[in-house]
Amino acid sequence: MSATARGPRAAAPGAPLRGALATGARLGLARRLVIGLPYFWLLLFFLVPFLIVLKISLSTTALRLPPYEPLVTWAADGVMQVKLHWSNFGFVLGDELYRTALLNSIEIAGVSTLICLLIGYPMAYGIARAPSAWRNVLFLLVALPFFTSFLLRVYAWIGLLGRNGPVNDLLLALGLVDQPLQLLQTDFAVYVGMVYSYLPFMVLPLYAAIEKLDLTLLEAAADLGARPVKTFFTVTLPLTKEGIFAGCLLVFIPAVGEFVIPALLGGPDTLMIGRVVWDEFFSNRDWPIASAIAILMLVLLLGFVVLLQRLQSREGRA
C-alpha cells in the first residue's frame, strides 16, 4: 500500500475538504469518485433491496399494489404506527410444506456437494498431476462449462433422461430393465443435474490446491515407508483441505437456492426452497411469505459459511 493511501482522508472521511487540500484537490475528487460511484451503486442496488425484503417479510399481504401492507402508518392525530408481523417467520417454520422444502434443499445440496467432491477430487488430482502439456488443455476443458449456458446444460439432460432417451436405451440394451424407467421428474434427475452443473465449481479450487502441493512431501512419506493410501489420507488430503472447503462452499451455497434444476428436471414433489420462493412470488403472489423464506434461506447460508470458516480456522491453528 502506498503512503498516499493512508492520507488524512482515510482517517477522517467526514472532513473531505481538509483531506482534499492535503492530497491535492484533483486527486481528492478522483478518489471520491472511484470509491463513491461503485459504493453508491452497490448500496442502492444491493443493500437497500435486502432491507426492503426484510421489511416486506414483516408485513402482510394486501389486495393492493404493491400487494403488501405498509409497515408504518400514520394515525389521524399524527402518531406513527409501526406494525411488525413476525408471524410470517413462525408460519414458514411451522408449516409442513416449507419445512420439508428447506430440509430437502439442504439434503439435496449436501449430497450433491459430497458426490461432486468424490468425483471432483480424483479429477482435479489427475489434472494437477498430468504432463504439463496436457494440464492447460484439461484445465480449459473444466473451465469451459462455466461459460456455456447453465440453462442449456441442464436442458441437455431432459433429452438424455427421457422415456425414449439414450440412457433408457442403454439400460434396455444391457437388459438391466424390461421397460423404460421414469427418470425425468424424479429426485434422481435433480441429483444428476446438480452434480453435472456444479462439478466444475468443485474441480477448479481443488485443482488450485493440489497443484500447489509440495511433491517432495509425498516422496518423503513414501521414503519413510508409507503406503500410497496412507500417504493420501495423512499428507495429501490434509494439505489440500483449503481447496476442499472452497469447493464445498462454491457448490453447496448456490445448490441450496437452486431453481432451474428442480424446475426442469424435478417432479412436482421435488420441493426445493428456491422453487418455493418462486412459486410463492409468481403463483400465489404472496410477497411477504416469499420474502420471509428468502430471509430464512439467507440466515441458513450465512450460518453455513460461518460454520465452515470456524472449522477451517480451527484446522489452521491445529
Added chain:
Amino acid sequence: MRKLSPLVLAMLVLGFAFLYLPILAMIVYSFNASRLVTVWDAANSPTLKWYGELFANDQILEAARLSFEIAALTATGAVVLGTLAAFALVRYGAFGGRALFTGLTTAPMVLPEVITGLSLLLLFVALESMIGWPAGRGQLTTTIAHVTFTAAYVVVVVQSRLATMDRSLEEAAMDLGARPWKVFFVVTLPIIAPAIASGWLLAFILSWDDVVIASFVSGPGSTTLPMLIFSKVRLGVSPDINALATILVLIVSTVVVGLGLLLYRRERQRQREVRAAVAADSR
C-alpha cells in the same frame, strides 16, 4: 513427472465424458429430423431443417437481439463499476466503510439468484411507487440488475491483476510529470486491459445466460432469450432449441478458447520481452 495411476486416469476420462457427452448428444440431436429429438430418424437425418426454422422464428430472433443488447450494456457497465471498485480496494487502503464495501462487492457472487432477483424486483417496485422511476420493468431494470451481480466478478478479475502489477511504471510516469488521469489511461489501463477484457466477457456471458434474475425484474414486453428457452423447455425437449443450443455452445466455446489462447500468447510474449529487456540491461 510421475505417471498417473490407472484409477486416476479412469476417473479423469469418466469425469470428462460426464461433462461433455450431454453437450455432444445435444449437438448430434440438433441434426435429427424427428420431432421426438432423441429418436433418431435415420432415413431423413442429418438435416439442417431445425436451423432453418430457428432463423425463421421472429420470437427467438427478437429475444436474442434483446439479450445481446442487455448483455453488451451490462458488460460495459459492470466493467466500469467493477474496475472502479477494484481500484478502490487495491489502491486506497483503509477508507471509511471499507469492510462493508468489500462485503458488498463479493456477496452478489455467492447469493442464490432467487434472492437477488426477488430483492431487486422489490426495490424497483418500491422506487416506482415512491419516485416514479423506473417506470415499469423491462430492459432497463434487467440491465441494472445484471450490472449489479456481474460487477462482482469483474472486481475479482481486475483486482488480482491490479494487485500483482508492477507499479514502478506508474511511478516513473508520475516522476516524469504525468498527471494521475494521464498515468491511469496511458500506463495503468493498458497493463490491466487483459483483465478488463476477461471481465467484460465474463459479465457478458453471465448476463446472456441468466434466466432467474431476469424473470423477476423484466416486464411483459421484454422476454430475454434464456427466459424464452426456459418457458419452451419446461414443456419438454424441442428440436429447434437443440439447434439454438448448438449454435450458442459453439460460439461461446470458440470465443472463450480463442480469447484464452490470445491472452496466453500475449502474456508469454510479454514475459519474453521482459526477460529480453532484463538481459539487455544487464549486459
